[in-house]
Amino acid sequence: MAARGASNVGGQNPEFIWREFAGLNVLDGREAINDNEFAWCENAIPIASAKLLPVNGPSSALATVSTETGSPSYVKNFNVAGTDYCFAVWAATGNGYVVNLSTFAITAMITGLTSGKTSATQYSNQGLLIIDPTGYWDWSVTTPNTLTPQNGSLAFATLQPGPLTLAMGTSLQQHYVPASGTGGSYQTDYEVTNVTINAAGTGYAVGDTINLTDGNPITSAQIVVASVGVAGAITGITLTAGGEYPGPTSGTFVQVGPTGNVTSTTGAGTGATFTGHMVAYQATILTRGTGYPALSIGLDRYQVGALFFTVAAVNVTSSGVIGGTAIAVYAGRVWIAFGRTVYFTDINSYNSFGGVGGSFFIPESYLHNNVTALFAANNYLYIFGDTSIDALSNVTVAAGITSFSRINVTASVGTSTPTSVFAYYRAICFYHASGFYLLAGATPEKISDKISGLIQNLAVASQGTDIPAAYGCEVQVAGELCATFLFNLNDVFTQGGASRTIFALFFRNRWWTATLGSASNLYFLTQAMISVPVLVGVATIYAWATNSLYRAFNPASALASWLIKSKLWDAGAPTHDKQSINAAIAGTWSGTNVGVTLNVDTEINTEPAVISPLTSVTAGYHFNASAANNGGTQYLGLTATGSTDMTQINMLALRGKSGDRDKLQ
Secondary structure (H helix, E strand, O other), X not given: OOOOOOOOEOOOOOEEEEOOOOOEOOOOOOOOOOOOOEOEEEOEEEEEOOEEEXXXXXXXXXXXOOOOOOOOOEEEEEEEOOEEEEEEEEOOOOEEEEEEOOOOOEEEEEOOOOOOOOEEEEEOOOEEEEEEOOEEEEEOOOOOOOEEEOOOOEEEEEEOOOOOOEEOOOEEEEEEOOOOOEEEEEEEEEEEEEEEEEEOOEOOOOOOEEEEOOOOOOEOEEEEEEEEOHHHOEEEEEEEEOOEEEOOOOOOOEEOOOOOOOEEEOOOOEOOEEEEEEEEEEEEEEEEEEOOOOEEEEEEEEEEOOEEEEEEEEEEEEOOOOOOOEEXXXXXXXXXXXXXXEEEOOOOEOOOOOOOOEEEEOOOOOOOOOOOEEEXXXXXXXXXXXXXXXXXXXXXXXXXXXXXXXXXXXOOOOOOOHHHOEEEOOEEEEEEOOEEEEEEOOEEEEOOHHHHHHHOOEOOOOOOOOOOEXXXXXXXXXXXXXXXXXXXXXXXXXXXXXXXXXXXXXXXXXXXXXXXXXXXXXXXXXXXXXXXXXXOOEEEEEEEEOOEEEEOOOOOOOEOOOEEEOOOEEOOOOOOOOOOEEEEEEEEEOOOOOOOEEEEEOOOOEEEOEEOOOOOHHHOEEEXXXXXXXXXXXXXXXXXXXXXXXXXXXXXXXXXOHHHOOXXX
């Protein structure tokens, strides 16, 4: 069937006019694809009818990590207070770096990461959270521009019920013996609960406020004079504020709380002293440290002779997370996966797994191996396995316990490639060994049927692991938001089976392909990418080729070399030797560089067209082709490679020249 609006006619005078540009189809044979589909489309986006736009090439190298060789094994974009960054990890060395995407300054950030298992996520717009089997860290969240370990860090301290009342000014020590961990500390705070007059003093007036200022208070306990006697001696008092007095921080005995002998007053009185009691009312973490067990017990105690008496017991909770392989932020919490267990933090915390934090284990058999990825989007937390996806939602807290619903979306497809998972409009996209999928809500849909030929020829990554489809993200090209996958391809379509890296892009049910650069360098070396919304939210790809970072589809760069192949159209009758065939291309040029090569293809051969004299660059080109085949063939098609001056392709055409047919009969 001819394309709508095209003049595709077989027979003695075959004529094919191609301007209804649709997407790539490498599922069907070249003779069987639709008249308006591409047998190949590289570095040109099929926007609409008569509007095929060559795309810009990459920028020059924006940043180079000279201390590393090869491409990074993991990259992630994140934002801190309006500035975008790229986090890049090299598995070979275990080193991680931060690249500022405004200045392109490089900062060495972390060492000791494991091969191929690192995951990271943005936290608010404060910084980056990093999980790896070797640990858990934040960068710029706890402290600006600083890496802070959070693996087993002290996160939460709570008093056990029923702390004892003790006399003000008692000397206390802290007794805390964790099974492991270093650098962490906590402190209990005390408040005064009652006071009595020890010495009445003189010169006081009703309403005077007396502050108990010894004991290094954060805030002082306050006493208001309720009644006075002769010479202003205090006869009655009211305790209006208990104050806040810090407890011990180590095994050294220190006096805690006021003695009642050092005071200040708002009036003229002097000499009053007080006795009273205090009680522990809160506990806080001072320093977090690393490597602590999930729960330890700290004691504040005093000593009488050889005996120790506990006045306050504190539950000291660490993150409980020593490492992991996937991380996401969802419902105000951080979720971390390690094996088949998912941990989650307390509300609005990235490092406290106490409180209403917790964990759950996935025993179901549909999770074939372990959790491979976590991804939050569309009010769900998606939990990926190699061949399964769960959707977690409806996170609530009741009676101090977190609950949620978790349903299995599919037990057939998942991903072994966490970096292929990304958001696209109201859905997420991901790679599975059977193709590329779009998951909207709870329904996965395969979107790669038309490019199944590419999926069948994905090349296994160089490190020998089963991750041929390395990365996915979105990018805006010519105003269209495209879902984009980057992978290694054994290119049997244009390169005779040679392996190279390629972008496959999808929008409005159309596929097209792109590359980052020429065959001499970036063509083969692009291995990782991120998407960053620049300026007013334009999704932009930054891609790594070895240890250098480039911007793809860079508006300031020249147009990339492009390659398109039409269908092999059915001419209806065999052509004959020396039969003349005309080919034409129509489009718009921005300069005088011709630079277009046009081949006439048949089912058995391809021949370059001969360029005839040009009369107008902007009006397009007309080509005469002779000997398009070595013997009679029935199918005709076109292969065009592009000029860097050609800004738009409107039409390609091919026809038999009427007066020259059957000359030798």
